[in-house]
Amino acid sequence: MRMKYEEPIEIAENTYWVGHYDEEAGFHCNPYLIDDGEEAVLIDPGGITHYPHVLKKVIRAVDLDRIHHIILHHQDPDLCASTPRYEELINHEVTVYNPLRASFFIPYYGIKSRVVPIRRDGEALVLKSGRRLEFYLTPFVHFAGSMVTYDTRSKVLFSSDIFGAFSFDWSLYARDDYLEAVKAFLEPYVGSKKALENVARKLEQLDIEVIAPQHGSIITDNIPEFIQALREMDAGVYLE
């Protein structure tokens, strides 16, 4: 059954995929929104090209003025560039969470919000409801300043580019051959196996039910196998 990709899609408790599905494209970005009552959190809102589509879905899911927090997992344009547009539309201060080593770069998008630089594993955004979003640094996978977010309530891991994929035949949920697609995407972008092993070690400690990456498809099955695959991937070679 085809999903209604023109609507926000609930992927976990009050957690929505608000991305744009372009049937012609081989690469999709996945922005997410957590609606936690008084506060909403926008995660990797995306670039400029998809912005009008994403905005429409965000507005359908929540009143923009309930967005108080924006998480940017690193500094790439495909997740950060539309942030100043949201700042213009939201009638109050928002707080941006970004790894320390990326936080020197994001002001160049014109982002004006207060930025909380994440320096350590386990630092968290605690919402008024008590819901705790924990950050884990994933250095050099793929940028020096990269992180992921773990929602301790829903057990969703927002994994950024980790577990992303190129996908000409895209679906929101991963199919059986998705692990191969993940390897093909990640290996050319990561410089060292040590960096991948470090990430695998951290993710193995978490009780993850859903992996929601910033590209490709959402993973709900065989999660330990996907994490183990990080240890087996090649890295550090430039694949021409």
Ligand SMILES: [Fe+2]
């Ligand atoms: Fe990236």
Ligand SMILES: [Fe+2]
């Ligand atoms: Fe990305």
